[in-house]
Amino acid sequence: MKLSYFSVISLMLVMFLTPSCVKDEIYNGPASIDKASILPEAPKSTDDVIVSAQVTDLKGITSVTLFYKTAASATFQPLEMTKGDGSLFSATIPALALNTKVEYYIEAKNVGGFQTLSPAEAPAKLASYTVGVSSVVKIFINEAFSDGTKDATDPDWAEIYNASDIPVDLSGYAFYDEGIKSSAGVKPKRILNAGTIIPAKGFLVLKTENTGGEYAVEFGLGSSGDAVYLENTAGVLVSSLDFLTISLSGKKSYGRQPDGSTNLVVFTAPTKGTSNN
Numbered sequence: 001m002k003l004s005y006f007s008v009i010s011l012m013l014v015m016f017l018t019p020s021c022v023k024d025e026i027y028n029g030p031a032s033i034d035k036a037s038i039l040p041e042a043p044k045s046t047d048d049v050i051v052s053a054q055v056t057d058l059k060g061i062t063s064v065t066l067f068y069k070t071a072a073s074a075t076f077q078p079l080e081m082t083k084g085d086g087s088l089f090s091a092t093i094p095a096l097a098l099n100t101k102v103e104y105y106i107e108a109k110n111v112g113g114f115q116t117l118s119p120a121e122a123p124a125k126l127a128s129y130t131v132g133v134s135s136v137v138k139i140f141i142n143e144a145f146s147d148g149t150k151d152a153t154d155p156d157w158a159e160i161y162n163a164s165d166i167p168v169d170l171s172g173y174a175f176y177d178e179g180i181k182s183s184a185g186v187k188p189k190r191i192l193n194a195g196t197i198i199p200a201k202g203f204l205v206l207k208t209e210n211t212g213g214e215y216a217v218e219f220g221l222g223s224s225g226d227a228v229y230l231e232n233t234a235g236v237l238v239s240s241l242d243f244l245t246i247s248l249s250g251k252k253s254y255g256r257q258p259d260g261s262t263n264l265v266v267f268t269a270p271t272k273g274t275s276n277n
Contacts, residue, residue, distance in 0.1 A: 030114035031057035033106055036127065044134035045098045045165050052090035053081075053118060057110040066091040067123075068104035076123070081106070098165045100131045138163040139170075141228055141241040142203070143255030145270050146221035146248045155210040156221040158228045158241070159273060162198040163260040170196040174231040175206060177219050178244065181229060189231070190217035205273045223249040 036053040043049045055064050064083075067076040081089040093102060105122035109115050119125045142161035148154050158175075162168050173196070174189040193214070198204045208228075209218040221228070227242040243254045246266065253270035257263055258277040267276070 028059070028112050030112075030116040031055055031061060031108045031110045033108055033116050033118040036106060036118050038129060042132055043095075043129060044132050044136075046095055046134040046136045047131075048095050049093040049102070049129070050090055051081075051093060051104060051106070052084075052088055053106055054087045055081075055089050055106075055108045055116075056087045057108075060111045062109045062111055063107075064089040064109075065107045066093075066104060067107065068093050068102055070096065071101035071103060071128075096131050098131055098133060101128060102131070103128045133165045135166060136164065137166070137168050138260065139168060139198070139230065139238050140256060140260045141230055141239045142259055143253050143267070143271065143276060144221060144226075144228055144241050144243060144248075145251075145253040145272065146226055146243075147223040147251050148209075148220075150209070150220065152210040152212065156208045157272065158206050158208060158221075159255070160198060160204040160206065160230065160239075161256075161259050162200060162202050162204075165200050167197055167199050167202075170198055170204070172233040173238070174229075174235075176217075176229055177208065177221060178227040179219060179222075180217075181227075187219075188217050190215050190219075203273050203275075223247065 032055070034054045036051070039050045039052070040047055051066050055061055064081040066079040066081050068079065069076045079091040079093070081091040083089055093104070096102060103126040105126050106118045107115060119127060140161045140163060141158055143159040144157070146156050148156040160170070170192050171194045173192045175192060176189040180187045180189055196204070209220050211218055224247050225244045227240060227244050229240045230238045232238050241255065246254055248254055248266070251270070253267045254264065255267060255276050257265050259275055
């Protein structure tokens with residue numbers, strides 16, 4: 001059957017004006033996580049670690065979370081990853097101790113209710129890094145005891161803690177108390193002997209008096225209040241411990257807990273040469 005010219009035109013108009021029954025659909029599926037990385041790539045014990053990844057989704061992201069734990073722990077710690085430029089999300093894992101193995105994965109959720117993991121097999125398979133050696137020197141006067149017997153039996157002392165990952169040579173460092181400091185140079189500072197090495201994460205106990213002739217400069221610490229100081233060979237103050245307003249009579253000591261921290265406490269049981277933790 002042949003269609004007239006007007007029939008063909010009419011049919012074309014109907015086809016053109018009739019709405020399509022096919023509706024475009026936006027992809028409904030999980031988000032994509034790409035280019036996951038850490039910075040620095042080889043973290044040291046002094047480094048915070050930034051974990052970042054590109055997270056994209058056509059409909060929208062509702063959350064991106066970093067889960068991390070140390071190898072010795074069974075529990076993951078969640079950190080919200082914040083959005084930066086473009087589709088970059090990041091979170092920071094705090095600095096951890098030397099040789100700590102850190103395991104982590106990223107979880108992204110979108111408005112469609114889908115979850116994406118990176119690595120995809122997490123938590124059965126995890127990304128990881130191990131904390132390496134730092135060359136940064138961190139020395140602290142960690143504890144002081146000022147109620148000694150004033151003889152060689154149990155003299156006053158101060159404990160130095162090396163929070164570094166490496167041994168530190170304290171040869172030529174100056175060690176002194178508040179009485180020496182306030183004398184404005186009239187009283188000499190004690191200069192530590194050559195070969196005074198404190199091991200990594202180790203402790204060194206310095207008697208302030210009754211040193212058996214090891215040092216010419218000796219000084220007693222006041223149990224009603226004093227302070228001790230440590231300077232490097234350039235005369236720069238490395239650490240101090242101030243207990244000028246604290247009474248340590250009764251065989252108490254004063255120091256940092258945990259070791260090397262800014263939290264200062266009175267110890268009823270001194271921990272001479274060992275950890276305060």
